Amino acid sequence: MLKAIILVGGPMKGTRFRPLSLELPKPLFPVAGFPIIYHHIEACSQVPGLREILVIGFYQPNEALNRFISQSQQEFQIQIRYLQEYTALGTAGGIYHFRDQILTGSPEMFFVMNADVCGDFPLCEMVQFHKDKCPDASGIILGTEATRQQSQNYGCIVENKDTHEILHYVEKPETFVSPLINCGIYLFTPEIFSTLEVTFKKNLEDNYNYCDQNCHIPGFDFQTPSKEVIRLEQDIFIPLANTKQLFVFPTTRFWSQIKSAGAAVYANRHYLTIYQRTHPERLAKNGEGQPRIIGDVFIHPTASVHPTAVLGPNVTIGRNVTVGEGVRVRETIVLEGATLQAHCCILHSIVGWHSTVGVWTRVEGTPNDPNPNKPFAKLEIPCMFSSDGRLNPSITVIGSNVQVPSEVIILNSIVLPHKDLNGCYKNQIIL
Template identity: 65%
Template sequence: MSLSLPGTRFRPLSFEVPKPLFPVAGVPMLQHHIEACAKVPNMKEILLMGFYQPNEELNRFLLNAQQEFKISIRYLQEYAALGTGGGIYHFRDQIVSGSPEAFFVMNADVCSAFPLEEMLSFQKEHGEPNSFVILGTTANRKQSMNYGCIVENEETNEVLHYVEKPSTFVSDIINCGIYLFSPDIFQHIGGVFQKNQEEMMALYVAILKESTNGWHRAEAIRLEQDVFTALAGQGKLYVYKTLGFWSQIKSAGSAIYASRLYLNQYHKTHPERLATNKKGGPKISGNVYIHPTANIDPTATLGPNVSIGTGVTISAGVRVRESIVLHGANLQDHCCVLNSIVGWDSTVGKWARVEGTPSDPNPNDPLAKMDSETLFREGKLTPSITILGCNVTIPSEVIILNSIVLPHKDLNRSFKNQIIL
């Protein structure tokens, strides 16, 4: 599983926690992947790979996950950002050490039902055991050009043509960033590495005879552009199209949409995580996750699509909808939080309103653009989902609309369409 760096698109939330550990539907983003892997029969080990420097929080998460899911989980740190293919090629010895017949590769920043067992069955039914499978889904013509596009043989599901983010329409089948490989994939990645190495050495041999920079660059390999494009039409690469939900989690705002998808799935997978209306408890509307340590006044109304983190305090008359409220936040009497993320230990004052405007609120579109960071409004790009960073204080009776507030800010007035530094 490849971990992405805490990139700028996930700020200000990535200041406090690595993106893969950001809570989505009540649990760290990465835990959804691990839960899916742990359910696959004969799964031996989970390897996490990335350039991210491991810290105490990541180590604690891995230890707890190993204990909970009873499976070995290791983090392998890349010496440089090696790309989606370079990482697994660099650590190929660790991957094949257990003599796996096949292994999954998943990007950490995707939200999915993770039909892994279905992909295994599909691989056995289509082509030889050493074939490779891409998880695909369908998108409309405009959306498809933001992803890797797959042209398939409709009878055999073989990938005939692959283009990453084409400039014109190629296909409505897109790459979900979840793959099933046999160890044979390393021969194909190795061919790309050898080609890159030769090109780098030819380019730099005159001036870098004693340097390894060329080798480092040669090992930066992208599965999509460098490997899949070449494999298409060779009888080795297939696409399994899922009807289940899928979304990317690129920006902080897209976590709200991903939370909606996972909360809806909890009806089947984790009904115990969904709050219900109980006597003496808050009013629950739709799918809501509430951590057991949260303290919520019975006159509050939550949902749909709300996730309440550890130690959160929600006072009388509060309304929360389509939002994530993180650890230690305090929502005071009669405040309103809509289409927003309230950061760790932040406070929303009495009768205040914190609100965002999702760019496409259509819940029936599996690729609805809830993940847009910005909208073009009033002649300029402005935030759509309102995000409060860590330890932000919103005073009573103010309105924060379509704004991003960086950590440790005490605001003294209302803001609209602003990034508050």
Template identity: 60%
Template sequence: MVAIAIMLKAVILIGGPQKGTRFRPLSFEVPKPLFPVAGVPMIQHHIEACAQVPGMQEILLIGFYQPDEPLTRFLEAAQQEFNLPVRYLQEFAPLGTGGGLYHFRDQILAGGPEAFFVLNADVCSDFPLSAMLDAYRHQPHPFLLLGTTANRTQSLNYGCIVENPQTHEVLHYVEKPSTFVSDIINCGIYLFSPEALKPLRDVFQRNQQDGQLEDSSGLWPGAGTIRLEQDVFSALAGQGQIYVHLTDGIWSQIKSAGSALYASRLYLGQYQLTHPERLAKHTPGGPRIRGNVYIHPTAKVAPSAVLGPNVSIGEGVTVGEGVRLRESIVLHGATLQEHTCVLHTIVGWGSTVGRWARVEGTPNDPNPNDPRAHMDSESLFKDGKLLPAITILGCRVRIPAEVLILNSIVLPHKELSRSFTNQIIL
């Protein structure tokens, strides 16, 4: 049987600046979708996966960030690297997870794609897009959701899916239920047919009518806001339109800096299969590499440094003699002076850690004994106290020699003079 080449598109929902508050202070410097995870911008992982699907014609990013210089530069580089049109469509206001799809429906359907992927920017995954496409071809329906399993407690933090185990039809969908509904959760990765835009149109028209009742001017701003999960999936479940494809591959949300560090670990592990050239090799006279480590070609790393596991070192970083670095991301232009020890930390752009200083966080990993555990969407505070978590140094922070910074968040441009534990340093 000859496979028929079909024309596909992909849409990546990147949100906007009022989102990503849990990602501060890192989102002050760069839009969250461009934050480097395992050495490349977060959404580059999405684009790489989409570009590998045969028949992919165009990748559209939808969000309400201003199209600033970093975003424009990234798009130009991505177009060249993947030899595909990669365009940004800017919403006039935050339109929810489905509003942008409806607003830009003409752009999405231009050229007559047979189906289009929709991916949330703030997820980390091995993106089993070809498997989803096979499932869709076998059984075409307007909505195909990627699902994975979670434990009973954590499932309450996600969209929960009740499926028919024989047909995989979604019978019931609840976003963040208050009691246990199902251990199958929504991964925020979808494959839609062009028919999927009709229910979005129905929601838009209903919103418009509701708005006109409230506002006779017809300028009610909420009409364009559509929440895919509540307005579409919950409403259409059990009507033969929504199906789920289950994956046991890697998956995590990236809601906070702690989850970015965990996602970096997952992607570095994936590189063994997908991008072995990105992983640093142990070479004679070079630094000691333990486990999966990414080092940008422009970084200068002293031969006596010990790196890994799960370390990502950005552009122009300097790592001095005797440095010990593990489970950390070191961003563009940072300097780790001699004999510093950096564990479970994100070191911000252009920051400096002084000699013999120790900067350490506490990992908040999923339970290793529970194969269905996911990263907790951790809150920063409990009972008015900062919870121990990874340490984050904002942009251009200076840590003096011989101090200890433990479980702390340091806002940009701070010059510290002493040790800190469990503090937010404003």
């Protein structure tokens, strides 16, 4: 029996995803027509013997989250539960905190998946790799190759090329270590809890010594640092490296992180490409009385799209969206309830929930994408902001309930929710 854990973080995480995460928890943001973690759950449901999925985070349970879990349970016929942390416990603190729930039923192994990654997850292959190549290992990390420059933004892995044992692990090194990076997808055996327990007890001891040395300071907070915060990357992987307990499963399949809105558009493109193989029925097709479709396009059945519209490539049209006459949409996500009025043009953008784009208006972003048509190209997803806080040229994001007037241009801009625009904007954040 296997289980899966999806780490979703909480409301103080994903700030780079604003304004989209202001309306909805980031893990529920729809990419290629479905919430980000829906793709995780779907991949888990295809693993033989996987009986339960635990979603761990410190979001307050809300209607959207509860409804999503209920619907996913019904669709995939698999038990899914949400376990709420009392505070942010780190990437491994929640796993240790809820260890009794995870170990209930004596699972042979369990997956741990970060919610802010997307990809063509080779979960079954990871299980087979463990059984065939390293049956005594405590953990396996999914890894992929990045460029030298990209690798320094991730956990870097030095492996034994023959056995795939991890010899050295460094989290976000200052200098180049290895092009093989951590994908944030793991397979563990219950033995990993022995290492977690050692780390937890060390944290307890360090916390006691810290408090003992500083408790005389007026206003001292006895909860700092938190004794339950455990980081998988720094606290677990680094000491496990070169002990024959930690291995890497390299993949060449599509993988990316979703840190910013620009990354969501990139993930949307590749999930649509994956649909060609896994769910061709989800992709729109050309036909009489239908809009013209170029490349991969997802249109929700409840959406209304005028037959003169041209959509694609790499477009997602959400629930109850209205697309008017002569509209052109490319490399874009249009969210639930939005209206695209006649002859508007939307390129490299995200149009928020229940927003309206006026007649003959152009909404456009300028993504840093050298190979837009190359499947699964290795690409550095640009951040929404540069290191000095300035807006980077990227996709345009229209927040929820925004009214964009007719015959204007919105270029490389971010529009916060509930705004009525009255002109053209370029490279601006509209508060």
